[in-house]
Amino acid sequence: MADETNDVTATAADGARIPTVIADDVHIVYRVNGGGGGKGSATAALSRILRRDKAESRGVRTVHAVRGVSFTAYRGEAIGLIGTNGSGKSTLLRAIAGLLPTEKGKVYTDGQPSLLGVNAALMGDLTGERNVILGGLAMGMSREEIRERYQDIVDFSGINEKGDFITLPMRTYSSGMGARLRFAIAAAKNHDVLMIDEALATGDRKFQIRSEQRIRELRKEAGTVFLVSHSNKSIRDTCDRVLWLEKGELLMDGPTAEVLRAYEKETGR
Numbered sequence: 001m002a003d004e005t006n007d008v009t010a011t012a013a014d015g016a017r018i019p020t021v022i023a024d025d026v027h028i029v030y031r032v033n034g035g036g037g038g039k040g041s042a043t044a045a046l047s048r049i050l051r052r053d054k055a056e057s058r059g060v061r062t063v064h065a066v067r068g069v070s071f072t073a074y075r076g077e078a079i080g081l082i083g084t085n086g087s088g089k090s091t092l093l094r095a096i097a098g099l100l101p102t103e104k105g106k107v108y109t110d111g112q113p114s115l116l117g118v119n120a121a122l123m124g125d126l127t128g129e130r131n132v133i134l135g136g137l138a139m140g141m142s143r144e145e146i147r148e149r150y151q152d153i154v155d156f157s158g159i160n161e162k163g164d165f166i167t168l169p170m171r172t173y174s175s176g177m178g179a180r181l182r183f184a185i186a187a188a189k190n191h192d193v194l195m196i197d198e199a200l201a202t203g204d205r206k207f208q209i210r211s212e213q214r215i216r217e218l219r220k221e222a223g224t225v226f227l228v229s230h231s232n233k234s235i236r237d238t239c240d241r242v243l244w245l246e247k248g249e250l251l252m253d254g255p256t257a258e259v260l261r262a263y264e265k266e267t268g269r
Ligand SMILES: Nc1ncnc2c1ncn2[C@@H]1O[C@H](COP(=O)(O)OP(=O)(O)OP(=O)(O)O)[C@@H](O)[C@H]1O
Pocket: 030, 031, 032, 063, 064, 065, 083, 084, 085, 086, 087, 088, 089, 090, 091, 092
């Protein structure tokens, strides 16, 4: 476990660490319609009719994305999720956020988990300004709170550094700019459990440093932060514990340095 050296991990008055997320043997299965191949062709349609007894043959395919993952996260921890493409990191985060049902096993959370993904639901046709309000409301902030923090959010995002972009529709932003605004909105609030999916990788170095600083602050304010990233450096700079997923299974759970060493040895990077 990561925590003997973890001086910011919050403890209760009796000295016990406070769990925020417990994943108990979590399995997530996606069901995909129309995965049977050749959907549009007449022969594919015919073979579907001929074999219509089984779900699998009707083109419903299953993807077992997370397989028996168990861990306990504590208040004050920043936990990195690593693994090669398709290993189940985003799926696990979405399950913790309550956005995906578990096939088997359970996720217990203390407080409201907030998922900040690169695809977080802001609206492309609205201006950055309107999206700050929308995002703030979606996170449960009052209009008053949003108004108070509005300028900080815009400054943090750096969106206006190169002109008045905050009054333009978000669809005109580059992917990096969009990710920065999403992160800035989410970081404006103190979260019980904050989950960040790759947001740091899309910003430039200056923004990454700012975000990493903010993640450290959020941890001190006693929340738990999960960070999915393909940047080992971001993980090293922000997390004290790392979960390594591969093919949906939890391969390793331990202190950052130890897990990254094993990961780098395995993947050669
Ligand atoms: N909406 C979906 N429907 C069906 N299968 C999905 C869906 N989303 C993900 N998967 C599958 O689940 C598995 C895990 O995907 P996931 O996105 O969780 O991996 P990841 O580790 O976050 O990958 P990456 O590093 O590439 O972002 C993959 O096999 C993927 O194809």
